[in-house]
Amino acid sequence: DIEMTQSPSSLSAYVGDRVTITCRASQTIGSYLNWYQQLPGKAPKLLIYAASTLQSGVPLRFSGGGSGTDFTLTISSLQPEDFATYFCQQSYSIPPYTFGQGTKLEIK
């Protein structure tokens, strides 16, 4: 299985801050990397697919980058509704699809 490792596991930031979350794959996965946001008690919501393509309806302050083994999710200016847990997911080598362990973004 391809192991996905996110860093940091948790992050505190202020509204208006720019934050970056990193996801590293245990082997190269090209651009087969997707990002999700999960609010407490809710299902994950797709933000970005293919490493950098914004899902329809997702605010432009979200962006993704990277390829190979190292990927980033950046929020350019944090809004109150962005405080959530974020997960990356690879689809390069399946089964199984695998997810990162999550990054919890908390308000400072």
Next chain:
Amino acid sequence: QVQLQESGPRLVKPSETLSLTCAVSGDSVSSDHWWSWVRQVPGQGLEWIGEISHSGSTNYNPSLKSRVTISTDSSIIQFSLHLTSVTAADTAVYFCARERTRSGTTFFDYWGQGTLVTVSS
């Protein structure tokens, strides 16, 4: 608008079988998509369980393969998960989700709200 809704027993006894159904509206299980089950132990990460295609082909997580069956019924508006010989480690929120493939990558674009299943005697 595609909607998915999980249903089934919320409490299962150890060694018994966990059975859940995902009802699909706004789309059809027979459409050109794969459909998945994903679970999440409360406070932890996401674990993909398995998937089924519109034609009934399946793939499972090797870690669960010996205990999992995913199927669709003849109405093609729902698909089901069966997980046998459950233990407390199978206590989790179970989500169903629709898959989509674009730009070569496969992602989950629609999710059910999730249902917490507790394994306990």
